[in-house]
Amino acid sequence: MKDDKLKKYKILFTSGVIAAIITGVFSLVVSIETNNKLEKIETQKYQYGLYEIRYEKLQEYLEFFSKFEICDSKYFYGFDISSDEYSIEGIIKIIYDSDSEFKSKLNLLSPYLSDGALKILEKEVKLDVLNLMLEQFISKLIGSVSFDSNDKHTNDNVKNCLKVINEYYAGWCASAIKVIKLDIHNEYVL
Numbered sequence: 001m002k003d004d005k006l007k008k009y010k011i012l013f014t015s016g017v018i019a020a021i022i023t024g025v026f027s028l029v030v031s032i033e034t035n036n037k038l039e040k041i042e043t044q045k046y047q048y049g050l051y052e053i054r055y056e057k058l059q060e061y062l063e064f065f066s067k068f069e070i071c072d073s074k075y076f077y078g079f080d081i082s083s084d085e086y087s088i089e090g091i092i093k094i095i096y097d098s099d100s101e102f103k104s105k106l107n108l109l110s111p112y113l114s115d116g117a118l119k120i121l122e123k124e125v126k127l128d129v130l131n132l133m134l135e136q137f138i139s140k141l142i143g144s145v146s147f148d149s150n151d152k153h154t155n156d157n158v159k160n161c162l163k164v165i166n167e168y169y170a171g172w173c174a175s176a177i178k179v180i181k182l183d184i185h186n187e188y189v190l
Contacts, residue, residue, distance in 0.1 A: 054112050055188055058180050061109045065176040068105075070098045070169040071162050088158070092138055095165065099134055102169065103127065106176065114186065117179040124175035137165045 071094055106125065110118060141161045 062180045065173040117183045121179045
């Protein structure tokens, strides 16, 4: 009887140990699966955060290029060669500063664009051509200032040159806007 009782206890304890081992293994499997799911959720959360940041940056650059002018239009109307307020040197400085800002924003935009959009942008906005054009415009702008002629003729030449510069940069901005909208549409709308 004592042996029977002992056998029953051994079987009971052995069954309990086996049940605990089986429960432990299942717990381990469930916890590993849960950890994998949590890692996937964290990865998705991180990727969503990157997508959100990318979208915000694309919107920011879209707004910048939509409003960009190399030279504010108030200089078209306010420019007067005989005035101390608007000098050729001042306008050239404004043009160079605006050009630097344009190129800086263009370079900062590049990491946020998809490869396809970046190729389109590089094809349409070539910085070496942009630099050459800017130098030609500056030369033309300086050449348009003739102190032998009357101020009205000089003012008109300078204003026309500024309008042409703005038109070229408007075209380059349009290219940047096009690729930004393309990326936004492909990534976030579809």
